Amino acid sequence: MRATSTFELIPMMDTIIAYLSAFVLGTLIGAERQYRQRTAGLRTNVLVAVGAAAFVDLGVKVAGTTEAVRVISYVVSGIGFLGAGVIMKEGMNVRGLNTAATLWCSAAVGCCSGTGNIAEAALLTVFVLAGNTLLRPLVNMINRIPIDDRATEATYEVSIISSREAMPQLRDLLVERLEAAKYPVSDVVIVDRSDETVEIVATLVSTAVHPHEIEAVTTFLEKQATVLNASWDSSTKT
Structure with a gap:
């Protein structure tokens, strides 16, 4: 054995x-x-x-x-x-x-x-x-340490919803306002929301920003007559 x-x-x-x-x-x-x-x-x-x-x-x-x-x-x-x-x-x-x-x-x-x-x-x-x-x-x-948004690298997206006819002008305006605020745009995507409306999403170059500055851009865009909604979002890099 x-x-x-x-x-x-x-x-x-x-x-x-x-x-x-x-x-x-x-x-x-x-x-x-x-x-x-x-x-x-x-x-x-x-x-x-x-x-x-x-x-x-x-x-x-x-x-x-x-x-x-x-x-x-x-x-x-x-x-x-x-x-x-x-x-x-x-x-x-x-x-x-x-x-x-x-x-x-x-x-x-x-x-x-x-x-x-x-x-x-x-x-x-x-x-x-x-x-x-x-x-x-x-x-x-x-x-427990509060996060400093200016010191945190994140990917920011600014989006506006508008009519399909006004999309070309608003796309240019969106890029212009962001670059004027010293936030270069890496990509712009057009998303169909309905037959009459579209969403314009601008992705910023990964950087550290001040939320108030992005908020100022979206506030300005939201005041435009052809803009239905303007907002921004961020995701921290992992």
Whole structure:
């Protein structure tokens, strides 16, 4: 029987230590995630750490250290697919990125354990826990700082709704007023709203602007007799 012929006590003890360390360290990481009620909690992080340790340990035993490096690269890419499963998009908001990154780190802890680098695995666990706990007050403090619109790079769009007949003149007027305010236009798009009305959307070159200055342009345009509505919007660069 192959199992009895390949069994060796010392390598088996190494495997037990690798699995046990991955289990304990994965539990520490997962407990913090479970406490915060994240999608990937205690059991998921433990299984990721132990699974990574198992694959790497098997690679070392079967093919040696060189092939174990290849196994580690497969573990890294495989965890990417698992992490994508916990990322959720709700409208303009994306949730789960931190949880996915934590899973990735749990896999790294497992890989360290599987190669016998227990001290490195423990050190990495400390840094992961510090990143998820000690940095939280700093993140909250930064989030409370008011955003200065002049210091924030964003993409601005100015749009006006008008009759189809007045569109050529208003398009030129829109570009003229924006450039007069020192805001160059990168693109102008005409969108059909109905048989009689169109929307003229001017996208500004990505820059930092003063909202009051854009508001002044839209106020001027809205006073034109052929303009039904004038507005502006911005999206911060990611």
